[in-house]
Amino acid sequence: MENKIKLLTLSIALATTSASAANYAIEARGDAMGGVGVVSANFLTAPFYNPAITAIYRRNDDVGMITPSLGLSYSDEHMMVDDLDKAAGLIDSAIGGDYSNISELETTLAALDGDIAKLEFGGVIAFAIPNRFIAANLVGKAYAESFAQTDVYSGANSSIDAALNPAINAELSGVKAVGVGVTEVGLSLAKYQTFLGQHIAFGITPKLQRIYTYVYQANINNYDIKDVRDNGTGETMFNIDAGFLWFYGPLRVGIAAMNIVSRDITTQSLPGSTVTSQIDASQSRTFSPVSYDYQMRPLYTVGVGLIGDYASLSVDYDLNEEERYTNFNDNTQMVRVGGEIDILRQLKLRAGWNRNLAYDDLDDTITAGIGLSPLNLFQLDIGASYTNENSMGAYINFLTSY
Template identity: 30%
Template sequence: MVTVKRAAAGIAMAFLSYSAAASNTLSDTRSVGMGGVGVASANYLTASFHNPALATQNKRHDSFGMILPVIGAQVYDGNDLHDRVDAFQDLNDQLAGNPDLVDEWTAALKDLDDGRIDGDVNVGMVVAIPNRMVSTNFFISSNVTALVLTDIDEDDIANHEVINSTGQAVAGGTVDIGFTFAKEFIFLDRDLSLGVSPKLQQLMAFNYKQGIDTFDDDDIDIGSDYVDKSAFNADIGAAYALSRNVMLGLSVQNVFSQSLTSNESSGNQVTYEVEAQYTTAFAYNHPRFTVAADVDLNSNKPFKEQAYKTQFARIGIEADAWRVAQLRLGYIHSMTDFSDDLFTAGIGLKPFGKFGLDIAAIYGNEDNYGASAQLVFHF
């Protein structure tokens, strides 16, 4: 019997194991704790995940830094779709021997229409070498998005037989390996930083579709069925210090559009698309706290054939206690109907100055939750 609750996150995790690398949607753990902000508030270590221009934002004593690794995952299961699929499949197995269950069977099938579970998994690392000439980071980052979808046909409801109603699992992801280069200039008596992250990008896509009565994640074989291709891409960004404490940011991730058609399953394919993502941001940086806000200027629609898309406005705050501990809180507002608003929280611990551990959590309604963790080294 299907275990759909784990399917979306499980597919994403399996996808990462075959793609062999690393994080973007959840980005770094500090950002997750602050609601996903970073385009104007990232530090020199995390700039490659948000805005390459911020690689210049190092302290005078910073000569080398590293995040190894950052790991994050998020799962959304609105209205307990996994339980409802299990319940329907049980009823479907019993229906042939007990026609009295037909009304209950019909209600259970109707209840599955347009169901969705989605999951994201991210892993990453970065090595940073700040300097006055050109600040440079080497980074590996990947993001995998997986969806489990149900589509119920009205004829099946009327005929009390599963013919056209389906369950479908799709996944798409990227693995980026690249360098960030950033330089600071004086513009209108203020500091202007410009940055670029050229990167080798590996795209992957996977599709599995079956009748809703037989849909089973045990039959999913990502290792032999997924398709992939390599491409060149880049991120660019700018950061302008409006004052000593106020930073404005603008980033464009994945400047060059890419797409990849998945494997065929039950006569069906999906197209995974990577489009440019534009984000603008504001941050107020005080020695003891940071307040930041990011807004996506366009939506992200990972699968061409699916209506699913995301776009967010984010706000976050970080309070610093003598550079030894940090408390972070954030709020993520969904600008589409395909995601709920989310609350985030996180802590950072740097008891010895050079080494730190960050952890963060995400929570929303209807089984929407996530977590992230990373190890940070400063020298």
């Protein structure tokens, strides 16, 4: 249990070091619909999906605010935290001279190989002024993602007894962690017009970003949470998002390009270290110096959907895969499907599905949520995501429009 708490705390510390944070679109309505938004967002949430939709609003919308939106999700699909907790206990037993569970330790170590746990947390605020000249939306957003993955050792060659090798391998195995936190302030500007009889909208979001990176490494039963904040660095940069929308009646097609300005950010470098086995002092492992490059690259997403007054259904697809941290298993390329039913402008029912196409062994995620608009005075959106019993998320929005 101690190591389970350590790893959870490690993830939370990495995620919250930048004050507030989460996934790249922190918004309960979209998250309840599988994460779609390139054609299904509204003028308030447009900057998080497609800036062009900032210009698409109802005639009675004069101003709108998100105050705020918050989201949190945790993913441990292969039960890495439980297996680490189990392995730590078995390692301690072996160090104490109890070798009766070495075969179980070998099985647990094999299960840990390549595992990764992930935490996301974030929040946004927005203030939008729709108009027929240049619609505008001022947004502030902060999100963080942290990833912890195992580094399983397999080079033990005991001089005492070869049967001890699985326990020594486990003792010399490690945990690696990286985190990224991004805070940004931007202004979405968008314009709707007809061109050759076609209804189109286009928009851009120039923004300032502060990007924080963190890196950490230690062996399984010897990492110390307080060291995480010592291994961080930050950079400030200018970036821009852009989007386009075409629609005819309820049919919409759109494309969004997020973070168009590329940037490589190198984490702090951790010095190498040598760990000696307590089971067999002749066995040791040298951890090489560690640093990673975080790649900020453009993400291009297309969307298509049927968006009506009382129901919607849409699909978003990432055209390219985001690598983000090099040599770390945090790549994403998402396909998302989601829909919404509006009941008398008072209650909205939402559901969705998404999948990360970057890896073959990940489970699908299903989502659901509701939107409440009592007497149209304000709107409360609540969403949840479920991948399996070890991977869930929750999201909430507070919106007002006048």
